[in-house]
Each structure stands twice: as C-alpha cells, then as structure tokens.
Amino acid sequence: MSDDDGGEGGGSPLSALVLAAKQFTAEVGEVSVLPTVLRGVRQQVSVVSALATQLTNEPDRDFPPELLALVRDMEADVEQATEALHGWEEAHSDRAARWARVAHPTRSVVEQYGTAAAVFIAASEYKYHAGLTVLLVLVALWLLFPSILRSWWVGWRMKEMLKEFAEVEADLVAHARRLEGFLALRSQIRESRRYDVSKSVLADAPKDFWCTQFGAEAHSVDTTRMVETLIYEAMESGQLRLGGGDVLRRKAATLLGRIIDVNGDGSVSPAEFHQFLAYFGPLRLCVRRALSLDPELNVKMDDPHAVPADPTCWFTWKKLTRGDVEHVLKGLPVGTFLVRTSSRRDTFAVSRVVSPQEVRDYAARMPSLREVPVLHHTVVNLGEDGYAFDDSTGGTQCFPTLAALINNYRSATGWFRTPYLHDMLRVTINVGGVRHETMARTFLQFPKSRLYELVRDLANRSSMDVSNPDEDIFFDRDPAAFGVILNYCRTGHLHIPTTILPSAVVDELAYFRLP
Numbered sequence: 388m389s390d391d392d393g394g395e396g397g398g399s400p401l402s403a404l405v406l407a408a409k410q411f412t413a414e415v416g417e418v419s420v421l422p423t424v425l426r427g428v429r430q431q432v433s434v435v436s437a438l439a440t441q442l443t444n445e446p447d448r449d450f451p452p453e454l455l456a457l458v459r460d461m462e463a464d465v466e467q468a469t470e471a472l473h474g475w476e477e478a479h480s481d482r483a484a485r486w487a488r489v490a491h492p493t494r495s496v497v498e499q500y501g502t503a504a505a506v507f508i509a510a511s512e513y514k515y516h517a518g519l520t521v522l523l524v525l526v527a528l529w530l531l532f533p534s535i536l537r538s539w540w541v542g543w544r545m546k547e548m549l550k551e552f553a554e555v556e557a558d559l560v561a562h563a564r565r566l567e568g569f570l571a572l573r574s575q576i577r578e579s580r581r582y583d584v585s586k587s588v589l590a591d592a593p594k595d596f597w598c599t600q601f602g603a604e605a606h607s608v609d610t611t612r613m614v615e616t617l618i619y620e621a622m623e624s625g626q627l628r629l630g631g632g633d634v635l636r637r638k639a640a641t642l643l644g645r646i647i648d649v650n651g652d653g654s655v656s657p658a659e660f661h662q663f664l665a666y667f668g669p670l671r672l673c674v675r676r677a678l679s680l681d682p683e684l685n686v687k688m689d690d691p692h693a694v695p696a697d698p699t700c701w702f703t704w705k706k707l708t709r710g711d712v713e714h715v716l717k718g719l720p721v722g723t724f725l726v727r728t729s730s731r732r733d734t735f736a737v738s739r740v741v742s743p744q745e746v747r748d749y750a751a752r753m754p755s756l757r758e759v760p761v762l763h764h765t766v767v768n769l770g771e772d773g774y775a776f777d778d779s780t781g782g783t784q785c786f787p788t789l790a791a792l793i794n795n796y797r798s799a800t801g802w803f804r805t806p807y808l809h810d811m812l813r814v815t816i817n818v819g820g821v822r823h824e825t826m827a828r829t830f831l832q833f834p835k836s837r838l839y840e841l842v843r844d845l846a847n848r849s850s851m852d853v854s855n856p857d858e859d860i861f862f863d864r865d866p867a868a869f870g871v872i873l874n875y876c877r878t879g880h881l882h883i884p885t886t887i888l889p890s891a892v893v894d895e896l897a898y899f900r901l902p
C-alpha cells in the first residue's frame with residue numbers, strides 16, 4: 388500500500404501520527420504538575436514520532452497493511468494520552484483554584500494566632516488538649532505546605548488517570564519495538580535487492596537515460612515521473628509536439644502510462660522499460676510511436692488543429708489469442724480489422740476480415756481461411772528502420788509508426804477499412820438521474836449519432852485499458868423520452884406511450900442526431 392500524502396496535513400497515517408505526537412509534546416510542556424509516569428509517556432511519544440518521521444522520508448513507501456494498522460493504533464494511543472492529559476490539567480487547575488479561595492484568608496489567621504492557641508491548649512487541664520494540638524498542627528501543615536499536600540491529594544484522586552498513562556506508555560513501548568523491527572527488516576531487504584542498473588537488460592542508450600534521470604541504483608521509477616520525463620525529453624528533442632492544451636497532454640500521459648506500466652503497480656522497472664522499447668523503440672522515437680496508437684493523438688502531434696478522418700481506435704492492448712480474434716471478427720464485413728500484441732514476443736499482429744477472392748487466393752497455403760476468413764499479419768519493430776509488415780504475399784515494407792502502416796494499406800489496398808468496435812461492451816448512460824444500460828451494438832447502426840460517438844469513445848478507452856468502469860455518461864435530458872429513443876435503437880421501431888408527448892420524443896431524436 389502506498390502512502391498517499393507526504394505532507395503533515397494529508398491523509399497519510401504516518402503524517403497523522405507525527406502531527407498527533409507534535410500536538411501531545413506541545414501540550415505536555417504546558418502542564419505545571421507532571422507525574423513520573425507522564426514523563427515516560429512523553430519519552431515514548433518522542434521515540435514513536437522519530438520513527439514515523441523516518442518512514443515518511445522514505446522514497447519508496449509501499450507499506451504493508453499490517454504496518455499501517457500499527458501506525459493507526461499508535462495514533463489512537465497518542466490521542467488517548469492527549470485526552471487524559473487534558474483531564475489531568477483541568478482537574479489540577481480546578482483543585483488549585485479551590486485551594487486558593489480557602490487557603491489564603493486562613494493562612495494569616497493560623498500564622499498570627501496558631502502559636503498562642505497551641506500554648507493555651509497545652510497549658511490547660513482539659514483532657515482533649517493533645518488532640519486539639521494535633522488537629523491544629525495538621526491544619527497548619529495543610530495551609531502552610533499546600534503544594535505537597537495538594538500533589539498527594541491529586542495523585543490519590545487521579546489514580547485512574549495515572550493507570551491510563553501507564554497503559555498508554557506500555558502500548559507505545561510495544562508498538563515502537565515493532566516499528567523498529569519493520570525498519571530494520573526494510574533496510575535489510577533494500578540492501579539485498581540493491582543493484583546497478585548497468586547490469587540490467589537495458590541497452591546502452593536506455594541505460595544511460597535511466598542512470599542520468601533516475602540513478603544507477605534505482606530499481607524502479609514512479610510511473611508518473613517516468614512518463615513526464617519521456618514526454619519532456621521527446622518535446623525537447625523535437626520528436627514530439629503536443630498542442631491542444633492540458634486535456635491532450637493528460638490524455639497522452641494516461642495512454643503512455645498504461646502502455647509502459649505493464650503490471651499497473653504505479654512504478655516502472657528496467658524490465659518493463661525494456662519491453663516498452665522492444666515494442667516502440669528506439670528511445671528517441673518511442674514516445675511518438677506509442678502515442679500514434681491513438682488516432683486523435685497521432686494527427687495532433689503534427690497539427691494541434693487537425694481532426695482524424697476516423698477517430699475509432701484500431702489497436703487493443705488487451706491480451707487476445709488468435710482464436711479470440713477470429714471469434715470476434717467472424718461474420719463481420721470485409722475489411723474489418725484489429726491490431727494487437729502478438730503471442731510472439733516484441734511483435735504486433737494485424738488481423739483482418741478478407742474477401743472471398745482472397746480466401747480463394749490463399750486457400751492453398753492457408754486452408755483455415757475457408758472456415759474463418761480472417762488473415763493475420765506480423766509486424767516487427769526494426770528499430771530505426773521502423774516497423775516491418777509481412778503482407779502475406781512475400782513482400783515486406785517498413786513504416787515509421789503503426790499508424791503510418793495502417794493508413795498506407797487503408798488507402799492503397801482497402802485491406803483496413805473499418806476498425807473493430809467491441810459491440811458487446813456494456814454501456815451505462817445516466818439521463819436526468821435515471822440510469823439506462825444496453826450493449827454497444829445497439830448504437831452501431833447509427834454512425835452519425837451522438838450515441839455512436841459515445842460508444843466509439845468508450846470502446847477506444849476500453850481497448851487501451853484506460854477506461855473507468857464506475858464512470859457514468861450523463862445527459863441532462865428527459866429520462867422518459869430517452870427510454871423511447873433507446874427502444875427505437877434496439878428494435879428499429881418508434882413506439883410512443885400516451886404518457887409522453889410526441890414533441891418531446893422529436894426533440895430527443897434531434898438532439899441525439901438520430902434519423
């Protein structure tokens with residue numbers, strides 16, 4: 388688990404513990420009468436605060452849940468000690484105030500008449516003179532030595548508070564030992580996995596980049612930092628131009644982070660960086676090649692005002708086998724295609740639905756085409772030379788990016804006409820506070836409508852695994868009239884209930900650009 392915030396005011400358990408310890412230390416310094424056990428609590432709070440501060444300064448704060456639970460327990464102990472301290476000081480101040488109201492007027496009387504009264508009682512023959520003398524002496528002690536007697540009285544009446552302080556001290560001692568043990572173990576683990584990145588799988592140029600930007604001993608780098616560094620270097624070298632404001636930059640950073648952080652743990656290892664470069668390298672071209680997978684980013688890298696001819700994403704980062712692809716493409720129109728990572732390491736595969744003529748042409752070499760008319764092409768990254776495309780006719784061409792490859796064959800041969808859209812994708816639309824659920828295929832027959840654009844955007848994000856499944860698409864429209872629109876898209880027939888005005892349905896048809 389990661390520590391969310393490094394600052395004292397954040398939601399981090401460690402930061403909250405340090406803040407609670409500082410508050411306790413400040414308040415305990417203002418207490419006038421400090422019992423011994425409270426001094427012990429103060430010392431243990433200082434020890435715990437120092438350990439927690441050491442952890443908040445750690446660069447890699449992937450703490451286990453058990454440690455965070457321990458930290459929260461310590462924070463609760465410190466807060467309990469602070470509350471007990473408030474009770475102690477309040478009781479002490481209250482007793483001191485009452486003592487001042489009684490003691491000061493009486494003190495002068497005892498001082499002036501105490502001696503004479505004692506002599507008188509001692510000289511008398513009353514049998515109770517000894518008792519009265521003792522009583523007078525006790526009153527004098529009470530009045531003349533208030534600080535000592537008051538401390539005894541407070542200590543007697545507050546024994547429960549002192550017991551609570553002792554329990555808190557014992558808990559903090561135990562927690563501090565566990566925390567020290569975690570720190571020692573963490574240090575040993577880090578020492579055991581320290582290594583020099585020069586011995587990793589990275590080639591020379593990526594290795595120099597890693598050592599210069601992050602240090603030779605960095606076994607991993609925060610994904611956000613890696614992405615920002617790569618984008619900055621690409622823009623500085625002139626390989627990348629990202630106009631269009633912050634929205635486009637955030638989209639580029641999100642896409643690049645999803646591609647490079649393979650396991651999605653928030654950090655990038657040298658092995659993940661090596662795999663990323665195997666697909667999109669060399670280093671100086673990797674950012675541009677990776678971002679070209681998105682149709683919008685591909686055109687806006689050269690012209691911020693450009694609009695893609697077809698904004699549908701044709702690449703999927705989902706792990707699909709050849710059988711999976713043939714299943715989803717079977718029965719779709721000729722020219723429907725999909726680009727994915729191949730089962731062969733560091734290569735891509737382009738799968739497309741072929742025409743009956745091509746089935747006949749390739750049937751001798753590929754008998755399986757008779758059953759499933761889907762042809763698979765291999766794309767290999769040749770580094771500086773670009774991507775080599777096997778067109779299944781014995782020829783090979785190279786292209787600077789995958790987008791350039793697709794666009795070339797799209798215009799020259801018509802092989803790649805329509806990118807595959809995940810028609811079984813579940814779509815949730817919130818209209819006026821009412822949620823409607825349907826499948827993406829419901830809207831695919833209306834390519835000029837707002838709803839088609841909605842499905843396309845969702846499919847694009849889903850194909851790159853950057854979608855948020857909990858995110859609702861919201862339209863501030865009439866939910867009842869939209870229900871009629873949804874059924875129209877499903878069945879092709881427009882049925883308007885008597886409870887809904889036809890003019891409301893007409894307005895919704897116009898708004899969603901439906902025929």
